[in-house]
Amino acid sequence: xxxxxxKIIKKIDEKHFLIDIGKEHGIEPGDEFxxxxxxxxxxxxxxxxxxxxxxxxxxxxxxxxVDQKMSFVILKASPYYSDIDKxxxxxxxxxxxxxxxxxxxSLTPITTPSIEVEISPLQLxxxxxxxxxxxxxxxxxxGFFDNAIIYPLSGGTGVYWNPDPKTWDTSKDxxxxxxxxxxNSKWDFVIPENSSKGDYLVSVRMYEDxxxxxxxxxxxxxxxxxxxxxx
Numbered sequence: 001x002x003x004x005x006x007k008i009i010k011k012i013d014e015k016h017f018l019i020d021i022g023k024e025h026g027i028e029p030g031d032e033f034x035x036x037x038x039x040x041x042x043x044x045x046x047x048x049x050x051x052x053x054x055x056x057x058x059x060x061x062x063x064x065x066v067d068q069k070m071s072f073v074i075l076k077a078s079p080y081y082s083d084i085d086k087x088x089x090x091x092x093x094x095x096x097x098x099x100x101x102x103x104x105x106s107l108t109p110i111t112t113p114s115i116e117v118e119i120s121p122l123q124l125x126x127x128x129x130x131x132x133x134x135x136x137x138x139x140x141x142x143g144f145f146d147n148a149i150i151y152p153l154s155g156g157t158g159v160y161w162n163p164d165p166k167t168w169d170t171s172k173d174x175x176x177x178x179x180x181x182x183x184n185s186k187w188d189f190v191i192p193e194n195s196s197k198g199d200y201l202v203s204v205r206m207y208e209d210x211x212x213x214x215x216x217x218x219x220x221x222x223x224x225x226x227x228x229x230x231x
Contacts, residue, residue, distance in 0.1 A: 006107045015075040032110040113138030115222035117204040142209035144168040144175030152198030162189040
């Protein structure tokens with residue numbers, strides 16, 4: 001995977017770039033990187049302590065084609081494209097936000113996301129409570145855990161949604177997790193009293209919400225399905 005000092009070397013447009021690593025560095029199509037830029041050294045205004053440069057996360061890129069010493073990449077997700085659907089052909093994207101990716105920005109390889117899940121108990125009555133214990137490791141933008149509880153499997157009649165309050169920001173309608181995280185979270189769900197008996201599928205998911213637009217542009221980074229029984 002890439003060295004820590006790899007960079008953006010050419011900006012084709014606001015979503016397409018060349019980076020200075022390729023086949024010689026073990027890069028393959030589909031590899032993902034987080035893009036950062038650094039500020040000038042920051043000094044504390046009161047203590048005058050040198051705090052070093054601030055590392056600003058700009059987005060995520062994915063390699064599409066790979067040469068020996070460089071690769072062609074496209075922007076996969078960025079927190080600074082929240083109004084991307086409002087762009088028109090005559091708009092200048094560079095003027096829209098100064099935080100877009102530029103030549104010289106540095107790259108960090110992205111870890112393949114992983115999820116581990118336990119649910120207890122696996123058998124309960126209507127009105128009973130089960131607990132989800134989920135672990136996630138990976139890179140994301142506005143990430144959050146959510147349970148899709150599909151009931152009952154025999155009829156497929158509906159879904160209960162159960163976002164994790166530790167990672168979900170209700171006021172902003174988006175996730176709280178940013179950049180690279182290793183997180184373990186627990187949250188509860190009470191099966192409604194009027195629920196039908198039978199097998200329920202609990203799909204435990206880590207969502208990413210890169211554009212921060214409610215109900216638009218979210219996708220599942222990792223998931224684990226577990227069946228519970230309502231008796």
